[in-house]
Amino acid sequence: MVTSRNQRLLTSTLTYGILAVLCVYCLFPFIWMLDTALKPATEVMSSQPSLLIASPTLRNFANVLFQSDFLTYFRNSLIVAVSSTLLTLVVSIFASYALSRWGSYPVSQLVGGAMLVSQMIPGVLLLVPLYGLMQHLGLLSTYQALVIVYCTFMIPLVTFMLKSFFDGIPTELEEAAEMDGCSRLGFIWRILLPLTAPGILATSVFAFVAAWNEFMFGYVLINDDARRTLTPGIMIFRGSHQTDWGLLMAASVLAVVPVALGFVYLQRFLVEGLAAGAVKG
Numbered sequence: 001m002v003t004s005r006n007q008r009l010l011t012s013t014l015t016y017g018i019l020a021v022l023c024v025y026c027l028f029p030f031i032w033m034l035d036t037a038l039k040p041a042t043e044v045m046s047s048q049p050s051l052l053i054a055s056p057t058l059r060n061f062a063n064v065l066f067q068s069d070f071l072t073y074f075r076n077s078l079i080v081a082v083s084s085t086l087l088t089l090v091v092s093i094f095a096s097y098a099l100s101r102w103g104s105y106p107v108s109q110l111v112g113g114a115m116l117v118s119q120m121i122p123g124v125l126l127l128v129p130l131y132g133l134m135q136h137l138g139l140l141s142t143y144q145a146l147v148i149v150y151c152t153f154m155i156p157l158v159t160f161m162l163k164s165f166f167d168g169i170p171t172e173l174e175e176a177a178e179m180d181g182c183s184r185l186g187f188i189w190r191i192l193l194p195l196t197a198p199g200i201l202a203t204s205v206f207a208f209v210a211a212w213n214e215f216m217f218g219y220v221l222i223n224d225d226a227r228r229t230l231t232p233g234i235m236i237f238r239g240s241h242q243t244d245w246g247l248l249m250a251a252s253v254l255a256v257v258p259v260a261l262g263f264v265y266l267q268r269f270l271v272e273g274l275a276a277g278a279v280k281g
Helices: 005-037 059-066 070-101 106-118 123-137 143-166 171-179 184-195 197-213 216-221 230-237 245-278
Strands: none
Touching (some): 070 143, 070 184, 070 197, 143 197, 143 216, 184 197, 216 230, 230 245
16 A cells, blocks of 8 residues: 555654653653752742742752761662672572473473462562561561562562573574583573573663662561661651652652663663563574
8 A cells, every 4th residue: 555745744743743742741750750859848839830940959959968868778779679689680590591491390380380370479468477587587677688578579570581581592502512511500601691691681670670669678677777778768758747849859869860870871782682582583
């Protein structure tokens, strides 16, 4: 079917128009958050809210950074997110390799089924048992408690994600490496991981963001303010009778910006990794 130039122009206009509307819809919460963070208190509490800022100020950001424990919370979240991501990757790489290469074995099918079932259980149902376990182990208000909990939820999902990448590596390549004297661990380290690097990067970013943004377990398992992570820590700007919206929005912006910048920098690798896991030749 031959389309005229006007029809193509109309189709392109509608397509980009719809994409622009969706983009504004998705970005509006962040724009409003940044707008509120740059407003003084008088404008934030105005009865006629507006995106226009009469007197922009950086006072809210300065107060968050230098007059609160925000940097402590940021450090704690970074420690927990990086630790849980690394531990998740180490366990998931070997688990996904085993499921990919010996998936027909009854033990592999049993483990895979158990991981699949674990993803169907809401995290809130495990809150009380995990709290009791951490209390019994003496790990309450420690980094280790959050790392263990986050890995518990992330390892099954990351394992299935990595398995799809490992399935794309032909077994003939592994047999050739074995004939050349390469051990199984050497094959994983020297050949498998480099070939699936985009996929591993995509899953690691996914695990990091999940740990970085987690709120419920960070709020319940950590009672010591020196070990509190970022998402529960931001609640200090929300009082029982009054909320300082300027400080709350400034802290939220500072919490989102590092992750957003990381996504922008790693976007090409993420798209490549997700595409590699979704398409098989």
